[in-house]
Amino acid sequence: MADLTGADATQLLPTGPGDLIEQLNSAAGQARTAPWAFGILGILVLATLPFGLLLLLPAVPLVWWLAMHDQARRNVVVFYDVADHPAAWFGALNESLMEYAASQGKWRINAHGGLATVHQRKINGNASSLLERTAVTVTFDHPKHLVTNVAVPTITSGHDALHFLPDRLLLRTGKRYSDVSYGILSVQPSTRRFIESGTVPTDGVHVDTTWQFANVNGGPDRRFKNNRMLPVMQYGNVQLASPSGLNWDLQFSRINAFDRAARTLREPPNLPQISGGQT
Template sequence: MGFYVRKSVKAGPFRFNLSKSGVGVSAGVPGFRVGTGPRGNYVHLGRGGVYYRTSLKGPTPHATPAVPSPVHTSSVLMEDVTGATALEMAPTGGGDIVEQLNAAARHFRLGWLVSVVAFILGGAVMPWGPLVWALAAPLCVWLFLRDAAKSKVVLFYDVNDAAASWFDSLVEHWLRLSETKKLWRTVASGQVNTLYQHKTNAGASNLVQRADATAGLAGPKHLATNVAVPSIVVGKTSIHFLPDRILVRDGKTYSDVSYPNVRATGYQARFIESPGHTPRDAVQVDQTWQYVNKKGGPDRRYANNPVLPIMMYGNLELTSSGGLQWKVQSSRTDAAPAVAEVLQRVPKGEVAG
């Protein structure tokens, strides 16, 4: 299928290879490598459900439709709408991938620390500094390789049948989402309750605060896998879509949610945008003013009353009973709703060990 990236994955000094007999690992330098197998995490999806095999011990690394507006939020009570953090969410996807990812994310890197100490020590014992550096160099190289390995979790997927077709469709639609000119995550929302708030906030019914987001197929930095990973990154938080689960990251903490536990909703909605902030691929459907009268026209009492464009944006909402809550807005009207439609068609299956 088109979403497969490669049959081998590199994590530090180790290269993992997927074959018909399973997952093998080799380590060494070009021209001289040693290997064994199976190693790494292996997930099979297809007819009969999802089957997960964890890593063996060895040299494996631990492994809203109402019209909102972003202006004058100080007069409206804003509530956080980002849901539970990854630390608060209990993993539901099965297997120990989350445990391995958390260990990899929190691994303390010794390579740079030892290198700095060796450099300072060498400078302090001159003229014996070059000897100290020469002796410390192999240790530093080994530590860098060790850090690179322990900071990655290797995960191979073997996907076929309906699961493969579905995930290929998700990746295809995700490419359109990643090409949208602007992507945001809604992080706070507040209801407009008074007439004064309504008139001084361009006639909006509720206000939102947004954070810039980026969409791609790279996946989290602590995961090495052989498939494309549709992802949305917002600062230190991110969400990643794997063939068998959704990963949620908050800083150095990961959790996951199984697809049957997630509700995906997609729709198009009007949004009152700030002047001069209209993305090139967005559609303007109307306009309003910063200060409006009861009839919705411009309030003539304000000399500085800028015209605000009303845009039509695409929206994707992801929620779960466990606290997942992601509201994503795309400047391209069809991008986010198309992803939601694919997520609503996820194949049904059971997880087996």
């Protein structure tokens, strides 16, 4: 199996404007102090009961203040001043990614492997290759560690996420951030036949049927007792890539779910103005 995930946020050099990525990484690296203070307070109260209850009067406001301070240190505030064509473009991007979010099945392809021998193909439904994929989720909330005045379409796969901001594509891996300018983002939509062994999405296109263990001629291999028929689906795909190493290969059950988003991403406007910084 060949890895298809490309570079993550710990490996990509930022290409967007300003020092937003530096600020986000600094904010994400800040340790929380409130949980430690709360734990110490709890131990002191329990160890000195009943007099320890008197500690709650001055200590609770202090812990609350520390929690607010943690939140301020661990967030970057950015206000986007988006108008005219950039505003229309970002609005269209949000709407088009809602169409993608509505697709019943959504996955990221992480690895690809060819099936070189007849035996390998026969025990895999006569497929020509294998794909390793994980489900993705789509939300429209602002990213962790970023407070902003716009809705942010986000595609999340495990510890990785893509955040579509008005001025750049933000990439997160765990607590690390990087970005890719829309001007260098490659968007390549396509379709792909896929032998579905899991739950079949109702909005997918069923184009054929095969056996889990198949003969060369397509019939069932009688040597296997629990040999089930599997649907062959026609799914949509899009590859989001950049010269710097970004590579997200997305698969979705509704064939045209990403078409409008692909057209929008291929024609980004001039970058909007942003203001703000770490609080």
